[in-house]
Amino acid sequence: MAAAKKKTPAPPNSEQMNSRVWLFSLLLTLQYGVQPLISKRLTSREVIVTSSVLTCEIAKVICALIFMARDGSLKKVYREWTLVGALTASGLPAAIYALQNSLLQISYKNLDSLTFSMLNQTKIIFTALFTYLILRQKQSIQQIGALFLLIMAAVLLSFGEGSKKGTSSGSSDQILFSGIIPVLVASVLSGLASSLCQWASQVKKHSSYLMTVEMSIVGSLCLLASTSKSPDGEAIRKHGYFYGWTLTTWIPVMSNALGGILVGLVTSYAGGVKKGFVIVSALVVTAMLQFIFEGKPPSLYCLLALPLVASSISIYQKYPYRVKKKDA
Template sequence: MAATKHKAPARSLEKMNSRVWLFSLLLTLQYGAQPLISKRCTRREVIVTSSVLTCEIAKVVCALIFMARDGSLKKVYKEWTLVGALTASGLPAAIYALQNSLLQISYKNLDSLTFSMLNQTKIIFTALFTYLILRQKQSIQQIGALFLLILAAVLLSFGEGSKKGSSASNSDQILFNGIIPVMVASVLSGLASTLCQWASQVKKHSSYLMTVEMSIVGSLCLLASTFKSPDGEAIAKHGLFYGWTPMTWIPVMSNALGGILVGLVTSYAGGVKKGFVIVSALLVTALLQFIFEGKPPSLYCLVALPLVVSSISIYQKYPYRVKRKEL
């Protein structure tokens, strides 16, 4: 009997570890390939709001299917309240909706590796907001890692904004339609991540439920913003799916599944495994860009890449530890 009791927890732990590795692998591939998929499968004529809105709807459908499969949908339906949903997910959802729109703009104006590395600066703002809102401190090693990441971001911004041989208009397009949107999106990502962490600690929401609530609220905010925006006018004139092809659905569905995988990896494995995923995804992006675009990374990217990889690795490896007082 004792042997049987020991085998059951061992099997359960082994099954959970298998899930962690599967979710991590899938998220690594999705995160690393997303910039290339979006650039190659989304035409420039596609209205940004339409792709973001469709992605949010796809997230809701996928999350509901997964909740129905694991049996939690009925329980959530009985316990769910509008006030609780708005409190936990309202503000983060609105922030993420704006962030996604900015990222869609940056995809089209930066090369894939530069975009991925600049997007990693969100860890800086996540650390800042977790300290301001949750009072979570950083270790000396983590602070050093953040400085490395800032250095890489500055290097990339300077390099991509002032390439030799580029026209002034092209440089301005890279700066204002590529670098600035992704940096603002990183700030918003840090704030939204911290708010989600606060909500999960207080409200104990599951990752699937947070996905559904945030996607619905974010979609409503996005629809409200289209009434007086160029995207809204374009949708009214040409229709929601203007410029879409069957290939456009590939990055939309990939992004939707990636959003669900982020919640699952964080729920099952925590921040350390997520950091491993981010580092691995950067390498996947660099490899795929070389294979499919036929050009090696620029000198600025080659210098910044080890800085980004090192900073994220150090940040995850040396968390802040509270010193015990000696009696």
């Protein structure tokens, strides 16, 4: 009598995949939208930034390992994991993101918030470009139009945010070389890193949870190395790691950690371009939540951006690129 074959779980169909994409995108939009409010309300000014960031990365690792154990992939990863594979899939994007964050910090200090926010939105275009170059993922004419609608919405939201803050002062050379160029390079790097993460998950079949673990470990090691000479490192040595922490501090930290896992899932299932839609949509959510909980009405720019965001998402989903016979 022949041995019974083990049943393998059937791969999810397109409807299940679309449901997952919408669920992860919705959760990430809500997390991005809520995060500024809960961070502002629940995190004390005395909390050392490095301690909260490092704790968030550790929480990401723990949560990702729990999810991997729950779906049964942890044993497989344990057997098949290699350092070379980890560095190839996650090491390069992690290093790129670290460089991008450094450039953004330099740029933010030398540009007014409006200019910074508008230039920072160009990462959506670079993500679409690198997705095409690396994954050959083409966009339809309608989708390209939807991307420009999204950028218009982001620019309007940037105007609304920038009108509340002052402008920076400095020479034109300083603004160009220490402000505009760094943020544009950071946008290019953001698009490249996002496309590499999508390539690792979709082509190399690298689990999004595993990438979260690997990138969080790399980021934590870089952060720990920086504490040897940074002001935050000195503050931790003087006051202690959890200086200024309360029980409520854990809420935004854990929310941010879950958001990091959702970013990996959205990039894995939907791609880096759709992550851009999530980020811009979250800005609208933040404005609406500020009105509900703090009584701050959304600006005119936000109200104008809302239909643009809704239209761009609808058009992008409704008119995907159709593969022609000769392309297939």
